[in-house]
Amino acid sequence: MCGIVAYVGNREAAPLILKGLKRLEYRGYDSAGIALLNGDGLKIYKKKGKVADLEALIADKVLHATIGIGHTRWATHGEPNDVNAHPHYSFGKRLAIIHNGIIENYSTIKQSLIKKGYEFQSQTDTEVLVNFIEDIQKNKNCSTEEAVRLALQEVVGAYAIVVMDAETPGQLVAARKGSPLVIGVGENEFFFASDATPIIEYTKDVVYLNDYEIAVVNDEGLNIKNLENQEKDPFIQTVELELEAIEKGGYDHFMLKEIFEQPRSIADCMRGRLNADEALILLGGLRNHIDKLAKAKRIVFVACGTSWHAGLVGEYLFEELARINVEVEYASEFRYRNPIIKEGDFIIAISQSGETADTLAALELAKSKGAVILGVCNVVGSSISRITDAGVYTHAGPEIGVASTKAFTAQVTVLTLMAIATAKAKGTINEDTFRRLLFEMAAIPQKVEQILQKAEEIKDISKLFTFASNFIFLGRGLNFPVALEGALKLKEISYIHAEGYPAAEMKHGPIALIDEDMPVVFIATKDSSYEKVVSNIQEVKARKGRVIAIVSEGDVDVKKMVDFAIEIPNTHEILMPLLTVVPLQLLSYYIAVMRGRNVDQPRNLAKSVTVE
Numbered sequence: 001m002c003g004i005v006a007y008v009g010n011r012e013a014a015p016l017i018l019k020g021l022k023r024l025e026y027r028g029y030d031s032a033g034i035a036l037l038n039g040d041g042l043k044i045y046k047k048k049g050k051v052a053d054l055e056a057l058i059a060d061k062v063l064h065a066t067i068g069i070g071h072t073r074w075a076t077h078g079e080p081n082d083v084n085a086h087p088h089y090s091f092g093k094r095l096a097i098i099h100n101g102i103i104e105n106y107s108t109i110k111q112s113l114i115k116k117g118y119e120f121q122s123q124t125d126t127e128v129l130v131n132f133i134e135d136i137q138k139n140k141n142c143s144t145e146e147a148v149r150l151a152l153q154e155v156v157g158a159y160a161i162v163v164m165d166a167e168t169p170g171q172l173v174a175a176r177k178g179s180p181l182v183i184g185v186g187e188n189e190f191f192f193a194s195d196a197t198p199i200i201e202y203t204k205d206v207v208y209l210n211d212y213e214i215a216v217v218n219d220e221g222l223n224i225k226n227l228e229n230q231e232k233d234p235f236i237q238t239v240e241l242e243l244e245a246i247e248k249g250g251y252d253h254f255m256l257k258e259i260f261e262q263p264r265s266i267a268d269c270m271r272g273r274l275n276a277d278e279a280l281i282l283l284g285g286l287r288n289h290i291d292k293l294a295k296a297k298r299i300v301f302v303a304c305g306t307s308w309h310a311g312l313v314g315e316y317l318f319e320e321l322a323r324i325n326v327e328v329e330y331a332s333e334f335r336y337r338n339p340i341i342k343e344g345d346f347i348i349a350i351s352q353s354g355e356t357a358d359t360l361a362a363l364e365l366a367k368s369k370g371a372v373i374l375g376v377c378n379v380v381g382s383s384i385s386r387i388t389d390a391g392v393y394t395h396a397g398p399e400i401g402v403a404s405t406k407a408f409t410a411q412v413t414v415l416t417l418m419a420i421a422t423a424k425a426k427g428t429i430n431e432d433t434f435r436r437l438l439f440e441m442a443a444i445p446q447k448v449e450q451i452l453q454k455a456e457e458i459k460d461i462s463k464l465f466t467f468a469s470n471f472i473f474l475g476r477g478l479n480f481p482v483a484l485e486g487a488l489k490l491k492e493i494s495y496i497h498a499e500g501y502p503a504a505e506m507k508h509g510p511i512a513l514i515d516e517d518m519p520v521v522f523i524a525t526k527d528s529s530y531e532k533v534v535s536n537i538q539e540v541k542a543r544k545g546r547v548i549a550i551v552s553e554g555d556v557d558v559k560k561m562v563d564f565a566i567e568i569p570n571t572h573e574i575l576m577p578l579l580t581v582v583p584l585q586l587l588s589y590y591i592a593v594m595r596g597r598n599v600d601q602p603r604n605l606a607k608s609v610t611v612e
């Protein structure tokens with residue numbers, strides 16, 4: 001979604017902001033722009049397309065300024081074009097604004113401004129907001145900060161904004177509700193950004209602005225108030241994020257880097273939490289909750305996309321190991337359904353970014369109904385991690401590729417640890433099983449490494465399917481969510497239509513699609529449904545479907561039946577998703593690269609979906 005970068009200090013603002021916007025490119029966008037303020041006044045440059053197009057636009061301009069605001073826009077109101085791109089001037093050209101989010105009541109405000117003579121250049125809700133602020137400023141003859149505050153009291157919707165006023169050089173006013181905004185605090189300089197990645201090159205000291213807060217930075221420093229005008233103490237934290245973690249490190253794409261990071265990210269996720277030798281699981285963030293979780297009447301996972309698939313894996317894990325009734329909900333459905341939440345229910349949000357608008361709203365709803373809310377998040381300090389009662393970070397490190405890979409395996413790792421720990425506390429698994437699971441888990445990173453060594457083999461198979469128009473992914477049990485995830489990965493980065501199904505469900509419809517042009521990916525590892533999956537493979541082969549199968553090391557039967565088999569190491573059945581998903585990630589990646597797709601920033605997609 002939209003990305004915000006703003007700066008005030010002593011450095012040249014333009015190159016710093018452009019570099020920051022590039023660091024936010026992974027979030028997904030369709031246009032970019034920058035506003036700079038100097039002795040010549042307030043100037044805005046914006047362009048449809050990539051930040052590189054904006055750079056080309058301003059290449060021959062003199063842009064000396066030490067204050068500026070920049071934006072990458074993911075279109076909501078109005079098509080992606082130069083005019084709708086941010087920043088937006090106010091009507092009187094005194095103010096410039098960048099905005100992430102949606103102003104829901106923009107239409108009513110716009111009508112009243114039109115009656116007062118305001119004219120609009122763009123179709124955006126953002127231009128309405130900046131004119132609304134300007135109108136208040138004129139009528140009340142007040143400061144920008146005050147005008148922003150009064151305007152936001154009238155606004156319905158979500159926002160992270162930064163406003164620059166031509167008449168107050170050296171000052172930026174920012175506010176947030178529902179969309180993330182981080183303030184970097186340097187020596188006599190301040191940064192604003194949608195996440196910490198554009199900031200860490202300059203300072204590791206940051207403040208995460210809270211909902212309904214307004215921040216003003218100027219030569220007097222940083223001042224934060226809430227919408228009721230009460231002062232707030234800025235809580236400065238140190239971000240533990242190194243620059244190399246957000247760079248490609250020699251890989252062609254972030255997605256490939258992140259797939260290859262999985263042995264390390266899974267190990268990082270288990271570090272200090274799993275001790276197989278001493279038969280211990282320690283989840284610090286849930287120290288006071290595991291015993292309560294063991295008594296839970298019901299667990300509801302709320303999530304979107306890949307994180308929802310991780311939730312489905314979690315459902316199998318908690319039901320199988322801890323014998324707890326689990327439901328997995330799309331956050332967007334849950335939040336609008338007046339869900340029944342009873343005492344003893346645990347609502348667990350799963351989110352890489354921790355900023356997904358629907359997941360956040362689902363949690364807020366559950367909280368308002370008195371539920372205990374937990375979070376499984378990757379981004380430290382994110383909104384979800386801050387509103388939950390307790391939670392576990394996945395520690396996968398920054399995930400820049402839009403297609404989630406290492407975040408998924410880290411989520412599944414956390415959910416597995418949680419399920420095993422809960423089962424142990426509840427007494428639904430015996431000591432032998434508990435110990436065996438811990439040893440098997442500890443071996444997962446090395447097994448993922450073994451699978452990654454097959455990358456060339458998977459690349460060769462991918463070549464043969466580069467021009468397929470459709471794909472079906474099938475699996476059973478814990479591998480059904482993996483089939484869904486395999487299909488999602490392929491469709492989002494290659495734009496090939498792909499469906500994931502439980503293998504047994506094929507006969508209830510999708511089998512009609514099978515012919516010699518239909519590639520079918522089976523997850524056919526040696527587990528309790530192996531024989532049944534073998535039958536499903538036969539049904540596809542009988543209809544001439546082309547089958548790629550993910551099989552267990554040493555498999556003979558499936559290998560004889562299928563067109564291509566990718567062998568993976570054996571592990572305990574409940575840990576299989578951590579392995580079976582990896583070849584599917586590579587398959588999608590190579591097919592997308594061979595089709596010439598923009599793998600890290602697929603069209604229309606945003607890394608962090610901060611609007612509903």
Ligand code: M6R
Pocket residue numbers: 304305306307308350351352353354355356359402403404405492605606607608609
């Ligand atoms: O940050 P979140 O985990 O909450 O994001 C949820 C989805 O938007 C995300 O998983 C999306 O489906 C990815 N593009 C999947 O690769």
